[in-house]
Amino acid sequence: MNTIIDVQHLKKSFGKNEVLKDINLTVDKGEVVTIIGSSGSGKSTLLRCINLLEKPTDGKILYKEENVLEKGYSLPNYRTHLGMVFQQFNLFNNMNVLENCLSGQLTVLKRSKEEAREIAIKNLENVGMARYIDAKPSQLSGGQKQRVAIARALSMNPDVMLFDEPTSALDPEMVGEVLATMKNLAHTGLTMIVVTHEMAFAKEVSDRVIFMDKGVIAEEGTPEDIFVHPKEARTKEFLHRVL
Numbered sequence: 269m270n271t272i273i274d275v276q277h278l279k280k281s282f283g284k285n286e287v288l289k290d291i292n293l294t295v296d297k298g299e300v301v302t303i304i305g306s307s308g309s310g311k312s313t314l315l316r317c318i319n320l321l322e323k324p325t326d327g328k329i330l331y332k333e334e335n336v337l338e339k340g341y342s343l344p345n346y347r348t349h350l351g352m353v354f355q356q357f358n359l360f361n362n363m364n365v366l367e368n369c370l371s372g373q374l375t376v377l378k379r380s381k382e383e384a385r386e387i388a389i390k391n392l393e394n395v396g397m398a399r400y401i402d403a404k405p406s407q408l409s410g411g412q413k414q415r416v417a418i419a420r421a422l423s424m425n426p427d428v429m430l431f432d433e434p435t436s437a438l439d440p441e442m443v444g445e446v447l448a449t450m451k452n453l454a455h456t457g458l459t460m461i462v463v464t465h466e467m468a469f470a471k472e473v474s475d476r477v478i479f480m481d482k483g484v485i486a487e488e489g490t491p492e493d494i495f496v497h498p499k500e501a502r503t504k505e506f507l508h509r510v511l
């Protein structure tokens with residue numbers, strides 16, 4: 269089996285507000301899955317449940333066939349297999365670019381400084397940021413910060429990369445460079461789950477598109493299924509609004 273992540277009957281409530289209602293989703297190795305949907309439909313909560321930044325109320329999350337919600341499962345270990353890129357970059361502002369890409373490798377993965385540096389620089393090269401290793405985040409543009417955040421996540425050699433609207437905090441002129449970086453990654457065979465409102469990106473890069481509405485997966489399919497032949501009225505309505 270090539271399935272890496274298998275979400276089964278996932279539910280999440282905040283108090284009485286049920287934000288995720290019976291979500292079922294599998295992600296195979298090398299797949300690029302994009303999640304689209306209106307604000308408030310539960311996209312971020314789903315990503316945050318997958319990497320356990322939020323604790324699901326019910327359901328299972330299988331990582332390579334093991335339920336990570338089972339008592340005794342090593343969560344720190346699980347988290348190192350998932351890389352996360354946030355809307356707001358979340359770089360360590362007191363560290364320079366290189367240090368940002370080293371810290372997790374040194375503290376969590378216990379790599380030697382030499383090895384960590386080599387891996388960090390390789391990943392910074394991949395995102396076109398190797399020239400900036402001494403810069404502090406405050407000296408970088410939003411697009412550059414986001415590319416460093418991607419390099420930092422990649423430096424942990426994750427099995428799956430999760431992106432939560434990585435371009436929505438950027439000035440319009442920065443969006444393209446980040447999307448181009450993500451497109452390159454998708455072509456390297458990296459497994460990616462991407463929440464995005466960049467419909468052209470979703471259409472071009474996804475193997476599968478998931479449309480969420482009010483806490484459920486209302487429809488999923490190939491980019492062609494969703495963007496050209498949507499079946500559900502609410503998918504059509506959403507696309508009509510955003511395209």
Ligand code: ADP
Binds near residue numbers: 306311313314
């Ligand atoms: P999306 O990412 O699709 O915009 P979210 O997953 O952020 O949607 O939010 C879905 C719903 O969950 C919203 O109604 C939001 O107010 C609620 N929600 C998200 N996080 C929390 C939280 N930590 N506490 C309470 N409610 C939350």
Ligand code: MG
Binds near residue numbers: 311312313433
């Ligand atoms: Mg969100």
